[in-house]
Amino acid sequence: MPKRTIRVGSRDSRLAVEQTMLLLREIEKAHPELSIELITMKTTGDVILDRRLDQIGGKGLFVKELDAALADGRIDLSIHSLKDLPMEETPDYPLVAYSRRGDSRDVLVFPENGSGSVEKVGTSSLRRILQLQKLFPDAKHEMVRGNVLTRLKKLDHGEYTSLILAASGLNRLGLGQRISRYFSPAEMIPAAGQGVLAVQGRRGEDYSFLDCVHSPVSKLTSLAERSFVRALDGGCSSPVAAYAEVHGEELALTGLYYHEEGGAVTTGALTGVVSQAEQLGEKLANKLRQEAL
Numbered sequence: 074m075p076k077r078t079i080r081v082g083s084r085d086s087r088l089a090v091e092q093t094m095l096l097l098r099e100i101e102k103a104h105p106e107l108s109i110e111l112i113t114m115k116t117t118g119d120v121i122l123d124r125r126l127d128q129i130g131g132k133g134l135f136v137k138e139l140d141a142a143l144a145d146g147r148i149d150l151s152i153h154s155l156k157d158l159p160m161e162e163t164p165d166y167p168l169v170a171y172s173r174r175g176d177s178r179d180v181l182v183f184p185e186n187g188s189g190s191v192e193k194v195g196t197s198s199l200r201r202i203l204q205l206q207k208l209f210p211d212a213k214h215e216m217v218r219g220n221v222l223t224r225l226k227k228l229d230h231g232e233y234t235s236l237i238l239a240a241s242g243l244n245r246l247g248l249g250q251r252i253s254r255y256f257s258p259a260e261m262i263p264a265a266g267q268g269v270l271a272v273q274g275r276r277g278e279d280y281s282f283l284d285c286v287h288s289p290v291s292k293l294t295s296l297a298e299r300s301f302v303r304a305l306d307g308g309c310s311s312p313v314a315a316y317a318e319v320h321g322e323e324l325a326l327t328g329l330y331y332h333e334e335g336g337a338v339t340t341g342a343l344t345g346v347v348s349q350a351e352q353l354g355e356k357l358a359n360k361l362r363q364e365a366l
């Protein structure tokens with residue numbers, strides 16, 4: 074019998090491909106009856122590199138091309154960094170699996186040769202900037218975009234004195250040794266879904282073969298974090314951060330909300346039962362919104 078072919082779409086950046094391959098190898102091992110094909114493509118978010126994402130249309134820019142490929146059947150599923158996905162799921166292309174989470178922390182990376190500092194930190198993320206300035210009031214930052222390898226090259230050429238990046242991305246690129254300092258999730262609350270890979274499929278199709286790469290715990294933390302951000306209408310220009318952990322039947326969620334008019338940063342935490350993950354996110358969002366007023 075011919076093997077069933079599964080076509081898997083991914084952005085074509087080194088990180089995206091490494092991450093996608095990580096899951097594909099697991100699927101291939103668990104399902105030798107499947108033939109898996111990788112199809113990579115450039116997304117608008119990879120092409121426009123001189124402006125901040127929120128200025129050119131937000132997170133959807135990393136997905137549009139892959140959603141179109143799902144729509145016309147060029148691919149059967151796509152694999153993304155969850156934190157790059159819009160907070161609103163597209164009903165026709167639901168998230169059908171959430172990977173085990175990599176290291177969810179943000180980290181500071183110093184130049185390869187020479188000394189690092191926070192004199193000129195490369196980051197375009199308001200979430201990271203606000204939390205950095207709380208830790209290092211003298212820190213200065215400058216916009217950097219482009220994929221992780223491009224950013225590291227700029228750092229090593231002296232354009233920045235350090236970068237803030239996600240630990241999971243560096244680890245998956247085999248560059249964990251470049252990490253100079255870890256920020257605990259309390260020091261720098263990560264982006265919702267940071268470190269999680271999400272699989273997007275077509276509505277109504279059978280994706281049971283993805284059980285081998287799906288983590289129920291990761292789904293719970295992701296649902297809580299993303300519902301918090303959604304409730305605050307974040308993900309675009311307003312910096313919002315959320316980090317959840319599961320302990321038995323309990324879910325602990327920490328969030329950050331920036332009230333643009335007042336310029337105030339509000340953080341807070343709540344715990345709830347795992348069955349109410351999304352409600353917990355909304356509850357914390359309402360709490361922080363109240364406190365910011």
Ligand SMILES: NCc1[nH]cc(CCC(=O)O)c1CC(=O)O
Pocket residue numbers: 154155156157221237238239240241242243266267268269270
């Ligand atoms: N915005 C780019 C992006 N999207 C996902 C990751 C890393 C992997 C992850 O957090 O899941 C990165 C790089 C970074 O922020 O350092």
